[in-house]
Amino acid sequence: MKEVYILAIESSCDETSMAIVKNGHQVESFTVLTQMDTHAAYGGVVPEIASRMHTENITMVLEETLKKSSIPIEQIDAIAVTYAPGLLGSLLVGVEFAKTLALVYKKSLIAVNHTIGHIYANNIDNELKFPLLALAVSGGHTDLIKMEKDYQFEILGSTLDDAIGECFDKVARVLELKYPGGPNVEKLAALGTPSYPMPIPVNDNTYNFSFSGLKSAVINLVHNERQRGNEIRKEDLACSFQTAAFDELKRKVELALKNTNIKSLIIAGGVSASSKLREEINKVAEKYGVKVSVPEKKYCTDNAAMIGAAAYPLYLQKKFASFDLNAMSQTPLTEKKEQ
Numbered sequence: 001m002k003e004v005y006i007l008a009i010e011s012s013c014d015e016t017s018m019a020i021v022k023n024g025h026q027v028e029s030f031t032v033l034t035q036m037d038t039h040a041a042y043g044g045v046v047p048e049i050a051s052r053m054h055t056e057n058i059t060m061v062l063e064e065t066l067k068k069s070s071i072p073i074e075q076i077d078a079i080a081v082t083y084a085p086g087l088l089g090s091l092l093v094g095v096e097f098a099k100t101l102a103l104v105y106k107k108s109l110i111a112v113n114h115t116i117g118h119i120y121a122n123n124i125d126n127e128l129k130f131p132l133l134a135l136a137v138s139g140g141h142t143d144l145i146k147m148e149k150d151y152q153f154e155i156l157g158s159t160l161d162d163a164i165g166e167c168f169d170k171v172a173r174v175l176e177l178k179y180p181g182g183p184n185v186e187k188l189a190a191l192g193t194p195s196y197p198m199p200i201p202v203n204d205n206t207y208n209f210s211f212s213g214l215k216s217a218v219i220n221l222v223h224n225e226r227q228r229g230n231e232i233r234k235e236d237l238a239c240s241f242q243t244a245a246f247d248e249l250k251r252k253v254e255l256a257l258k259n260t261n262i263k264s265l266i267i268a269g270g271v272s273a274s275s276k277l278r279e280e281i282n283k284v285a286e287k288y289g290v291k292v293s294v295p296e297k298k299y300c301t302d303n304a305a306m307i308g309a310a311a312y313p314l315y316l317q318k319k320f321a322s323f324d325l326n327a328m329s330q331t332p333l334t335e336k337k338e339q
């Protein structure tokens, strides 16, 4: 069978990334240009600055990706791009760039959902084993998803309020840690003990999550202690928060493993870069004889390799997008309908 090379583009937030992915599994060339340091000065991503920086950088990222690859652009089979969900201005830069490349080089265009991209990061140098349960944990998502086959998603549960990554970022801010908060909370938490009492968010029989109560508890605790002139044990507070947040994930993952008897579990999204989360989910899975798959760390946070991996099943099914493809800030967990 002929090899399929997909040039993938990701620009949904503050990373401009491109990759050339072979047959949906092998990364031939990979570039990520992060704007993290710029946004850190503001304590979070500034959408206007993000889209301007994508515009400045995207051509360089293409040049770099092609330079590192042995595959010339003429030999690429399709151009894939994240069209949703994310920051609208940022997405538009990638979508327009992809359409122009597809038009000039006469390639098929594939529209990829960013969250599906995170799930398919588990297909890089690996193979999704169905049926599976996917725990998607990022700055915008906290979902527990069941998949019987490629591109079939049954959402078992979701967050009722904030996404877990967003809470890590808010907690980091109140603890005066640098953006992006997640990795810094993880580092600090490793030095502490879970000695601050935290609320238990949703202890019911659904697969839904809740994190806003936990986030508010941390913020209120910090404000109250500061008002009283008391010192906060930041390491212990980070550890208490992280433990409670991961316990929330573990409870629902365990419930799903018990009820579905599914033996394959994957973790996806930026928060899956956490070594502590990997360790904790592994402990739960072991009890049920379940194998956990997590992407390599560089494919956990936003990147184009996962978009190339997620585009491959769409390529095989000839689900191509038309040139009036538009970006969307929100979208359900499905592929863009071919037009």
Ligand code: KG4
Residues within 6 Å of the ligand: 013, 118, 137, 138, 139, 140, 141, 164, 165, 166, 168, 169, 180, 181, 182, 183, 186, 269, 270, 271, 272, 273, 274, 275, 300, 301, 302
């Ligand atoms: O998937 P991602 O890069 O972007 C979105 O699609 O949202 O996820 C970013 C989120 C941020 O909230 C970041 O703080 C969190 O993932 N994150 C982590 C860790 N690394 C990244 N959260 C906890 N521990 C980490 N090590």
Ligand code: ZN
Residues within 6 Å of the ligand: 114, 118, 138, 139, 269, 270, 301, 302
């Ligand atoms: Zn993401």
